[in-house]
Amino acid sequence: MPLLNCLQDKRPNSVLPENLVYAGSCWTGAVCRADENSPGALISTYNEPAVVLDVPNRSPQGEVYGNLVLSQEGKFDSGTLLVIELTPDPLPNGMPRVVDVSLDVHCRAEAAGGGLALLECVTRGAEPALGATTNDVKRAMERLATLAKAGRDPFVTITLDDALAVGAVRDLARVLALVEGPGGLRIEAPPAGQVYYKAFLPDERWRPRLDRPSQPWELRVARNQQGAWSCTLVQILEDWSKEGQLTPDLTPTDFPLARPEELPGKIRELVDAQVVAVKQKLAKAGKPVTADYVDQLATLKRINTLFVFAPPDAPLGTFMPAVRLVHDTLPQVHVFVEQ
Numbered sequence: 001m002p003l004l005n006c007l008q009d010k011r012p013n014s015v016l017p018e019n020l021v022y023a024g025s026c027w028t029g030a031v032c033r034a035d036e037n038s039p040g041a042l043i044s045t046y047n048e049p050a051v052v053l054d055v056p057n058r059s060p061q062g063e064v065y066g067n068l069v070l071s072q073e074g075k076f077d078s079g080t081l082l083v084i085e086l087t088p089d090p091l092p093n094g095m096p097r098v099v100d101v102s103l104d105v106h107c108r109a110e111a112a113g114g115g116l117a118l119l120e121c122v123t124r125g126a127e128p129a130l131g132a133t134t135n136d137v138k139r140a141m142e143r144l145a146t147l148a149k150a151g152r153d154p155f156v157t158i159t160l161d162d163a164l165a166v167g168a169v170r171d172l173a174r175v176l177a178l179v180e181g182p183g184g185l186r187i188e189a190p191p192a193g194q195v196y197y198k199a200f201l202p203d204e205r206w207r208p209r210l211d212r213p214s215q216p217w218e219l220r221v222a223r224n225q226q227g228a229w230s231c232t233l234v235q236i237l238e239d240w241s242k243e244g245q246l247t248p249d250l251t252p253t254d255f256p257l258a259r260p261e262e263l264p265g266k267i268r269e270l271v272d273a274q275v276v277a278v279k280q281k282l283a284k285a286g287k288p289v290t291a292d293y294v295d296q297l298a299t300l301k302r303i304n305t306l307f308v309f310a311p312p313d314a315p316l317g318t319f320m321p322a323v324r325l326v327h328d329t330l331p332q333v334h335v336f337v338e339q
């Protein structure tokens with residue numbers, strides 16, 4: 001029987017997906033994350049990065065957890081041997097269901113207006129019948145939609161040219177968010193040197209610093225006095241020392257960068273300086289200078305997020321060289337378009 005027959009959805013008028021899909025979990029060398037104690041996910045009813053068998057649609061944990069429960073068919077006696085058979089899922093005409101497609105986005109040589117009108121899209125499929133075609137955004141989406149309407153699942157890899165304006169990329173991201181999902185496009189993880197398209201659709205509630213759960217690094221893009229684009233790193237320190245305060249006092253400090261490539265070095269310099277200051281403070285107070293104490297107080301070491309603020313006409317190339325260099329330590333990137 002289909003594995004999803006073992007589940008039922010408690011939400012009214014809900015429909016379960018047709019089947020689970022093999023995601024293969026994540027691997028670190030020879031270690032499969034699904035074998036780890038946490039989360040130990042072989043099969044999950046929500047989207048879990050380490051899962052082996054995933055639901056085929058977007059199912060955030062907060063939306064489905066507790067709603068998808070075992071059906072009567074999914075209740076087995078303890079010790080029952082279960083055999084899970086994985087099979088290809090072709091279309092009735094024998095055509096593979098999944099088709100790999102690339103979407104390369106560039107600036108149009110001549111374009112009137114702004115936003116999406118500035119973009120040129122090259123779509124190319126992995127199959128011989130899907131050769132490279134250059135279109136505007138509308139026609140590129142129509143070409144991909146034709147595949148979806150034929151019952152196929154287009155898995156799309158997106159590459160953004162560094163010459164693209166941030167505002168236009170934000171507009172493209174809004175379009176992609178509308179067409180992604182079951183019956184539409186499946187957006188692949190970004191290739192090396194790129195960020196996920198939803199980085200350009202950040203939670204707008206996080207613009208005000210006091211409304212954020214924590215303070216990431218900020219990278220602010222603006223024109224300098226000579227009219228050239230420049231980047232400024234902003235360090236934001238929280239102070240909770242006042243008794244009974246419900247929000248921290250924030251101290252932002254700007255560090256202008258001569259080139260975006262200076263970002264990782266400046267961050268290392270600031271982190272190292274804070275670690276030294278913490279060790280000196282602990283020693284002065286007569287407390288042991290242990291790694292646990294230092295890690296607790298050296299807050300800059302724990303930051304894994306970068307917020308980029310850029311005007312809509314700023315090219316991606318004004319900050320993407322910096323983003324690429326800090327990807328290993330700051331994998332969470334959110335790009336806010338300044339109004």
